Amino acid sequence: MANESGTSQLARAAKMVDRKAPLPAWAQVERDIRSLIDQGLQVGSQIPPENELAAIYGVSRITVRQALSSLSDHGFVERRQGTGTFVADRPQLVQHDLGLTAPWRDRFQAAGHRAESIQVKETSVEMEPYELTRGLTEEEQAANRLHFKRLHRVDDRPIGLTDSWLVEGISALKQGDDLIDGSLSRTLERLGVASFRMDHFLEVGLASVVQAELLETDVDAPLFIDWSTNRREDGSLVETSRTIWLGTRVRFHYTSDLDAPHP
Numbered sequence: 001m002a003n004e005s006g007t008s009q010l011a012r013a014a015k016m017v018d019r020k021a022p023l024p025a026w027a028q029v030e031r032d033i034r035s036l037i038d039q040g041l042q043v044g045s046q047i048p049p050e051n052e053l054a055a056i057y058g059v060s061r062i063t064v065r066q067a068l069s070s071l072s073d074h075g076f077v078e079r080r081q082g083t084g085t086f087v088a089d090r091p092q093l094v095q096h097d098l099g100l101t102a103p104w105r106d107r108f109q110a111a112g113h114r115a116e117s118i119q120v121k122e123t124s125v126e127m128e129p130y131e132l133t134r135g136l137t138e139e140e141q142a143a144n145r146l147h148f149k150r151l152h153r154v155d156d157r158p159i160g161l162t163d164s165w166l167v168e169g170i171s172a173l174k175q176g177d178d179l180i181d182g183s184l185s186r187t188l189e190r191l192g193v194a195s196f197r198m199d200h201f202l203e204v205g206l207a208s209v210v211q212a213e214l215l216e217t218d219v220d221a222p223l224f225i226d227w228s229t230n231r232r233e234d235g236s237l238v239e240t241s242r243t244i245w246l247g248t249r250v251r252f253h254y255t256s257d258l259d260a261p262h263p
Helices: 006-013 025-038 050-057 061-073 104-110 138-142 184-190 209-215
Strands: 077-080 084-087 094-097 115-120 145-154 157-167 197-206 222-231 237-246 250-253
Touching: 025 050, 025 061, 050 061, 061 077, 104 115, 104 145, 157 184, 157 209, 209 237
Parallel strands: 094 250
Antiparallel strands: 077 084, 115 145, 145 157, 157 237, 197 222, 222 237
């Protein structure tokens, strides 16, 4: 496919829209173009104009425009004002362990990636979100917090962002102190604060303006949000945290035990 133009490849390999299929016409066009990109449509090659795509797939330009918009939102194509639409340089997704039982940087480094956490101090101190405080006791809610923000990068591309609210006085840390390698857990371990249990709740969300700027993505980009609560062995609260993973750059992996009974 590498020696053909984007127009030639689409004209030759495109699958016509099935009007009887339950999938909307725009989604069928998006799926087909995405499949061609995955099969080897060259990065930087130009996608045919909307009117040509409409003729190729037998749909309206509005349908094509919706398909291209979705492809752009998911990072498959890049739309350049006054120039056209081009196949984007879309890096391979970084795979994350859904178990969340080992330090994420260790897993990525073991897989051959360059992984780092960078402490972010330029933004203002944020209040602990209600999603984290609602599960705490009144005493825990009343305790003062220290806020730490870290940006996570793999191969020089931002993939995630963690905000932690550490119970003040549980360690020698003060607001604004530097963390070891940008890691709060490593810093607390060095200070003798041992964690025993961390509960996680995973949901999906959309990037805010501040989050999008730090992650170098679009506002409302899809996110995986990990809400967590960290406690010591005696049950006392250490910290709460919110980690967001950029959905266009991270996927999650888990393994099922097929010998175990199914629900």
